[in-house]
Amino acid sequence: MGCLSGLAWAQDQSVRQFDIPAGSLAPALNRFADETSLQLVYDTKLADGRTTAGISGSYTVDQALKLLLVGTGLDYRFANDRTVTLQQAEGSAVIVPPVVATEGTSSGAGMSSQTGQKPVKVPEILVKEVRERDNDTKSYVAEEASTATRTDTPVRDIPQSIQVVTRKIIEEQRAFRLQEALQNVSGITPSFPVTQQFDNIIIRGFQANNNNFFRNGLFDQFNAQSGSDTYNIQRLEVLKGPSAVLYGLGDPGGIINIVTSKPLPDPAYAGNVTLGNFNFYRSEIHGTGPLNADRTLLWRLDVAGQKANSFVDFANRDLMAFAPSITWLMSHKTTLTVQAEYIKRWYNNLAALGVPVEGSVRPNINGEIPRNRFTGFGDFDKNNRTTYRAGYDLTHQFNNNWSVRNAYQYSILESDQIAGFGLALLADQRTLTRGVGTGVESSLNRQHLHSMVTNLVGHFKLLETDHTLLTGVELRQVRQNPVQITNRRSPASDPSLLNLDLFAPSYGVNPLSAPVTTNNLFAGDLKLVGVYIQDQIALLSNLKFIGGVRFDYVYQSSTSGAVASNPSEQTSDSTGVSPRLGLVYQPVEPVSLYTTWMRGYLPNSPGNFNPGGKLFDPERSTLYEIGMKTFFFQNRLSTNLAWFHLTRENLLTPDPFIPGFQVQTGEQRSQGIEFDVTASLAAGWNIIASYAYTDAEVTADNNPTLINKRLALVPYNKATLWSTYHFQEGVLKGFGLGGGVYGYTSRNASIFGPGQVEIPGYVRADAALYYNHDLQVGNWLGAKEVNIALNFRNLLDQRYVEAAGNTTTLFYFAEPRTVLATVGLRF
Structure with missing residues (x-):
């Protein structure tokens, strides 16, 4: 559906499954954007203070967005193939909350409000990171991983085996130790029991020692020597093979990059x-x-x-x-x-x-x-x-x-x-x-x-x-x-x-x-x-x-x-x-x-x-x-x-x-x-x-x-x-x-x-x-x-x-x- 024009998106009758809970409008819009791969552009204060009844079930993209905006006083239009702009619906009351940044706002994108105020710009990298962190708590599937290239590269474009264990997997399995979470990844076996203190695993037949652990892309051998806990881990990225080209000295099986949770803009x-x-x-x-x-x-x-x-x-x-x-x-x-x-x-x-x-x-x-x-x-x-x-x-x-x-x-x-x-x-x-x-x-x-x-x-x-x-x-x-x-x-x-x-x-x-x-x-x-x-x-x-x-x-x-x-x-x-x-x-x-x-x-x-x-x-x-x-x-x-x-x-x-x-x-x-x-x-x-x-x-x-x-x-x-x-x-x-x-x-x-x-x-x-x-x-x-x-x-x-x-x-x-x-x- 990636090649559909804006009109085609609105007229497309194919349905997909949505599960967006009721609550604040901004997070709901952000989740809708993630599930449809559309970019929503709007003045952040339009969403602030508004709520949605949510949607659950099978709908077309057009139906889902209409249901999501019911009762919010907002309307939408397709600006181009991938972009939807939100605006105040004609005849509805104007809500003017404080101007704030939300995780649904993209960098430099926005529209002048009816009060003439400029939209708040949120760093593009923060928007991307917030969305990715939100996805990690809702899905087992990770579409992007930075460990393999030190850049934001889709997993499909990485010529190397990389597996991601998201926060949702960690929570649903009650995996408190790294070994418990990493058991889901192919080619990983424990070298010590989970009841011990250290994080010692084998990747592709070779021991992952002190040199193979990283934290937010930074070398951190103390993960192996003192044992990690998953209480503040957002995702685990396992990059298979000797990755010295980006991470220097290490054993050849692969590296484990621990990505920790970061602050969010919504309480x-x-x-x-x-x-x-x-x-x-x-x-x-x-x-x-x-x-x-x-x-x-x-x-x-x-x-x-x-x-x-x-x-x-x-x-x-x-x-x-x-x-x-x-x-x-x-x-x-x-x-x-x-x-x-x-x-x-x-x-x-x-x-x-x-x-x-x-x-x-x-x-x-x-x-x-x-x-x-x-x-x-x-x-x-x-x-x-x-x-x-x-x-x-x-x-x-x-x-x-x-x-x-x-x-x-x-x-x-x-x-x-x-x-x-x-x-x-x-x-x-x-x-x-x-x-x-x-x-x-x-x-x-x-x-x-x-x-x-x-x-x-x-x-x-x-x-x-x-x-x-x-x-x-x-x-x-x-x-x-x-x-x-x-x-x-x-x-x-x-x-x-x-x-x-x-x-x-x-x-x-x-x-x-x-x-x-x-x-x-x-x-x-x-x-x-x-x-x-x-x-x-x-x-x-x-x-x-x-x-x-x-x-x-x-x-x-x-x-x-x-x-x-x-x-x-x-x-x-x-x-x-x-x-x-x-x-x-x-x-x-x-x-x-x-x-x-x-x-x-x-x-x-x-x-x-x-x-x-x-x-x-x-x-x-x-x-x-x-x-x-x-x-x-x-x-x-x-x-x-x-x-x-x-x-x-x-x-x-x-x-x-x-x-x-x-x-x-x-x-x-x-x-x-x-x-x-x-x-x-x-x-x-x-x-x-x-x-x-x-x-x-x-x-x-x-x-x-x-x-x-x-x-x-x-x-x-x-x-x-x-x-x-x-x-x-x-x-x-x-x-x-x-x-x-x-x-x-x-x-x-x-x-x-x-x-x-x-x-x-x-x-x-x-x-x-x-x-x-x-x-x-x-x-x-x-x-x-x-x-x-x-x-x-x-x-x-x-x-x-x-x-x-x-x-x-x-x-x-x-x-x-x-x-x-x-x-x-x-x-």
């Missing part, structure tokens, strides 16, 4: 409480709106608190977090957002959640190890982490074609931990010997992260082709303060205190000695400068090319005995050039065929030397990918089918001639097929599904036992399906139901250790019930809507191992049946 408030088994208590509060009458200052505050145990004894999951932000519309071309976050987690040591292979995956002569078994030191274990973040995002639009963005974030991570963990299972298969980690004073174990990105984006025409040019600079520093290690050991008179009976455990006695020595162990520093350029070229209307290259310079230093009299310091310099080429061909508008080639880059640590005394070269990775993307039914159905071949080279492997040294001849390869679907097929019906076949193995190594060994925790097959339906009419209106199935085939526990331990595959079922009800105006709560949800995870109470850390003592059980009941109010 909105919400709160909810969630209760669950294993003494789970959680509450969230969200608020946003304008700070002044003309809505040039906007605010937002997201707060979360959680007091929770887990199915594992002693494994608490307590949380306190809040994230304030302010947006200043400095002019119709300039927008500044300042945001901060404080998040503290009280957790236990991860290793203490693991149990031996005998009794979890393999038989044990004493029977199955209980899923709730804790292998640490009970209440004497701890792993508490606090993260502080503060930064800004400044955007300026020079004109309709050129814009600049400068964003910066400063983060601090503090850690405080005492770790106990299993070493070996004795012959009786019930006595676990345990080791002692370190107790780290949080005041001295502190990491600092500075991350800044400056991007210049321009649109121009050259040789009859349209170009979108991106140039950028990234500055990054990660600094580790000197870490103080406090040694603790079991009293020599009774070392057996460290042993644990897995079937009759006792945690009443502290097996740790008092602190005996203190050593200042190490400090570290990493500085990065990256410069990149990228051009997106529309060679034809249906043929698009993207090319880019990035140059990185990385300086690293590591100091042992950081405050000792004779500290040992090692430094390294490395450079990397990371290119990308991609092509998109659209034989018909809803279908995009694409291919891409790119290179990744990851420097080695400064303490690694080859036998000749030289620093090792950086690891390199290479991706070849071809795929197809489709958007059908007015973009309500999105699919992505991809085949990829990904290699990781320059890996360290034992030197066959000089014992104790390593050489860079190792290689790993991952290849496979991925298929992702997101759909909002009808009003109230949403689907997200995925399938991945991943063949990941060691292809070159000087250790012959590793050749052709499957990479750890990567199943050959993974399939997921989640769907919800909310009844739109009849006696069941307001009720909804949902459910999902998640299946994994067997995985290799680790590439190291004796033999190859297979973790059995499993199929898990989840379910949910919903009730959403609009409240009468003037109710004693002052609320607009009440939302009730009942979520069931592992509905059939399947007993299975979710992940592993080795082949002997670190096997992690998945959650048993979990029930979460949520009651929320929106104001």
